[in-house]
Amino acid sequence: MKKIKKRSACPISFSLDFLGDKWTLLIVRDILLNNKNTFGEFFQSAEGIATNVLTDRLKMLETEGFIMKYPVPGKARVAYCLAERGIALIPIIMEMAIWGVSENNTEIKKELTAALKNDKEAVLSGLAKKHLAIYEQRKESRIEPDQVNV
Numbered sequence: 001m002k003k004i005k006k007r008s009a010c011p012i013s014f015s016l017d018f019l020g021d022k023w024t025l026l027i028v029r030d031i032l033l034n035n036k037n038t039f040g041e042f043f044q045s046a047e048g049i050a051t052n053v054l055t056d057r058l059k060m061l062e063t064e065g066f067i068m069k070y071p072v073p074g075k076a077r078v079a080y081c082l083a084e085r086g087i088a089l090i091p092i093i094m095e096m097a098i099w100g101v102s103e104n105n106t107e108i109k110k111e112l113t114a115a116l117k118n119d120k121e122a123v124l125s126g127l128a129k130k131h132l133a134i135y136e137q138r139k140e141s142r143i144e145p146d147q148v149n150v
Contacts, residue, residue, distance in 0.1 A: 018064060018066075019089070019092075021057075022047070023047075023049055023053055023054070023057045024057050024060070024061065025093065025096070026045065026047055026049070027042055027054075027057055027058065027061060027067075028061070028066065028067075028082070028086060028089055028093060029093055029097075030042055030045055031067065031080060031081065031082050031086070031131075032082065032090060032093055032127065032131065033093075033097075033109065033112070037079040037080050037081060038072070038077060038078070038079050038080070039054065039055075039058070039077075039078075042054055042058075058080065061080075061086070062080070064085070065083050065084070065085040065086075066082070066083060066085045066086035066089070067080045067081065067082055067083055067086050068080065068081055068082075068083040068135060068138060068139070068142055069142070069143045070138040070141045070142055070143055071141055071143060078143060081131070081134045081135055081138050082131045082134070082135060083135055084132070084135065086131075087128055087131050087132055087135065090124055090127050090128050090131070091124055094116060094120070094123070094124060094127070097109070097112075097113070097116075098113070098116055098117075101113050
């Protein structure tokens with residue numbers, strides 16, 4: 001698992017210690033914006049993450065409290081949702097998305113981009129409420145880290 005080492009007292013450095021690689025942020029993005037929640041769904045993302053890297057980042061995100069693992073009802077597999085610490089990343093992820101759209105001139109998530117430009121606070125609040133409700137619902141069936149392998 002990716003080891004998190006605090007390199008300095010700088011808050012930006014501290015943030016990058018957790019979120020400084022693209023795979024970590026893309027997993028959070030997929031949960032937040034693409035309704036993906038299983039290993040297979042993350043693996044199928046367009047960026048092409050390797051299975052060993054995906055396993056490592058899921059374990060790190062879970063251990064550090066950004067995501068929570070829960071059993072998929074009626075199936076012999078697990079899924080992930082954002083935990084409270086991951087939900088706190090929503091404004092950061094959305095600011096990165098806004099910047100990416102402006103710099104890349106992309107048409108991806110056009111409706112979301114328009115809504116963010118129109119009323120960012122309402123969109124952020126709505127996303128946070130949605131994912132907090134999912135987290136609260138799944139918390140009862142939570143699988144503790146290392147209880148089940150990915």
